[in-house]
Amino acid sequence: MSILYLYAIVDQPDLDLPGTTGIDDTAISSVRVGNLMAVISHVDRDSVPLNKNNLLCHERVIEALMHTRAVLPTRFGTTTAHLEQIQKTLEVHSTGYSANLDRVRGRVEIALRVGWEPEPEEPIIRPHAADVANGYDYMMALRERTQSSQRRRNAAIDLAAKLTAGIVELADAVVETILPTPQLLLKAAYLVQHKHVPEIRQRIGALRAAYPALAILATGPWPAYSFVEEGVA
Amino acid sequence: MESTEWDMTDVTVLDLLDRALDKGVVLWGELVISIADVDLIYVGIKAILCSVDTAERMREVAWQKLVDSQRN
Amino acid sequence: MNIQDNETDLSVIATDEDNKLICASDNLATLAESLTTVRTIAPNRVVLDPDKVEQGLAQLVLTVIELLRQLMERQAMRRVESGTIDDAAIERLGLAFMRLDERMAELKITFGLRDEDLNIDLGPLGKLM
Numbered sequence: 001m002s003i004l005y006l007y008a009i010v011d012q013p014d015l016d017l018p019g020t021t022g023i024d025d026t027a028i029s030s031v032r033v034g035n036l037m038a039v040i041s042h043v044d045r046d047s048v049p050l051n052k053n054n055l056l057c058h059e060r061v062i063e064a065l066m067h068t069r070a071v072l073p074t075r076f077g078t079t080t081a082h083l084e085q086i087q088k089t090l091e092v093h094s095t096g097y098s099a100n101l102d103r104v105r106g107r108v109e110i111a112l113r114v115g116w117e118p119e120p121e122e123p124i125i126r127p128h129a130a131d132v133a134n135g136y137d138y139m140m141a142l143r144e145r146t147q148s149s150q151r152r153r154n155a156a157i158d159l160a161a162k163l164t165a166g167i168v169e170l171a172d173a174v175v176e177t178i179l180p181t182p183q184l185l186l187k188a189a190y191l192v193q194h195k196h197v198p199e200i201r202q203r204i205g206a207l208r209a210a211y212p213a214l215a216i217l218a219t220g221p222w223p224a225y226s227f228v229e230e231g232v233a
Numbered sequence: 234m235e236s237t238e239w240d241m242t243d244v245t246v247l248d249l250l251d252r253a254l255d256k257g258v259v260l261w262g263e264l265v266i267s268i269a270d271v272d273l274i275y276v277g278i279k280a281i282l283c284s285v286d287t288a289e290r291m292r293e294v295a296w297q298k299l300v301d302s303q304r305n
Numbered sequence: 306m307n308i309q310d311n312e313t314d315l316s317v318i319a320t321d322e323d324n325k326l327i328c329a330s331d332n333l334a335t336l337a338e339s340l341t342t343v344r345t346i347a348p349n350r351v352v353l354d355p356d357k358v359e360q361g362l363a364q365l366v367l368t369v370i371e372l373l374r375q376l377m378e379r380q381a382m383r384r385v386e387s388g389t390i391d392d393a394a395i396e397r398l399g400l401a402f403m404r405l406d407e408r409m410a411e412l413k414i415t416f417g418l419r420d421e422d423l424n425i426d427l428g429p430l431g432k433l434m
Binding site for chain 3: 110113115116117126128129130132134135136137138139142143146183184201204205207208212214215216217218219220221222
Binding site for chain 1: 244245246248249250252253254255256257258259260
């Protein structure tokens with residue numbers, strides 16, 4: 001059975017599509033509705049399995065598109081058997097997609113993750129019924145845990161703000177989560193105009209020396225995956 | 234799933250994986266739940282959760298190799 | 306085709322994944338978990354093993370209970386902090402939460418579930434536990 005695999009939503013329908021091939025080396029084509037296009041290819045399968053090759057294929061098509069136009073990358077694995085479904089969604093969400101395309105035009109995503117070792121105290125865990133003598137003690141233990149968590153969170157927020165001040169000022173938009181897990185101080189994505197990328201790279205590189213105790217991983221530039229705003233109402 | 238050689242560059246692939254699976258435009262948030270190959274439930278939801286899947290195994294293998302290579 | 310507009314010239318994008326690494330410090334082990342979190346499904350199919358249906362459903366139910374438990378705990382904490390309830394009421398609340406904790410522990414054992422199995426990712430809210 002053959003399905004349609006979706007890579008991205010773009011505008012400027014009169015611009016040529018790049019020659020890059022997609023999943024399973026299929027040619028890319030488009031479905032056009034008004035000023036918007038969904039970039040697709042016809043894949044001879046029931047579904048597209050997740051593996052390194054397909055993931056990189058997906059990414060390669062999107063990046064090839066980015067050489068000449070604004071792109072809203074779709075989530076990996078977006079497929080449908082029905083062309084009408086694509087047309088319908090382009091129609092229904094056309095205003096939103098157009099606005100999002102304007103938002104990301106000429107911009108890329110820079111990703112940052114910063115890990116830390118929380119203070120070498122005992123990890124903050126929930127009290128267990130077996131560990132306490134009575135209900136009152138349980139509530140007090142719960143309260144202590146809540147307060148410790150709050151203190152740690154506040155420390156994290158302050159540190160993250162210090163760390164990223166120089167990066168945030170170069171970004172048009174930021175998506176960040178403080179302490180998504182106890183070991184991860186910060187997970188963030190920055191929407192940055194491409195002309196600022198060299199400067200951002202330098203500032204991030206400087207963080208390593210400035211914060212030797214923190215684990216820092218920065219990658220990019222990526223398509224603006226984190227800044228597309230979901231298409232489903 | 235094809236096995237491939239993993240090396241230091243794969244931390245960026247893992248980052249891409251996380252990004253491309255969790256972000257990007259969600260055109261339709263449908264979830265089909267099937268038991269024994271019989272499609273039972275067709276649900277329109279935005280956030281989709283799953284337990285161990287190819288993605289999890291793929292990431293674990295890649296990560297382990299990365300950590301092992303850093304120890305040497 | 307006219308690509309004079311600077312805004313759309315993104316040739317800084319490399320399709321070679323080698324160039325995507327901006328900065329990586331030596332001690333990346335602490336970041337391991339964030340890169341191995343599974344939060345979405347690909348493709349859009351949940352296939353329930355017929356032999357494990359009960360466990361899958363128990364996992365769903367217990368995750369919801371855990372979420373509710375945390376919401377209730379937060380509410381209770383606010384009351385305790387506000388000083389508007391007396392010690393006897395705190396004792397009763399504590400006992401109720403203790404009973405819930407014990408019951409959940411039993412259910413987890415019955416269905417062979419660990420804490421990690423209930424630790425769903427709530428996106429911007431972080432993980433459940």
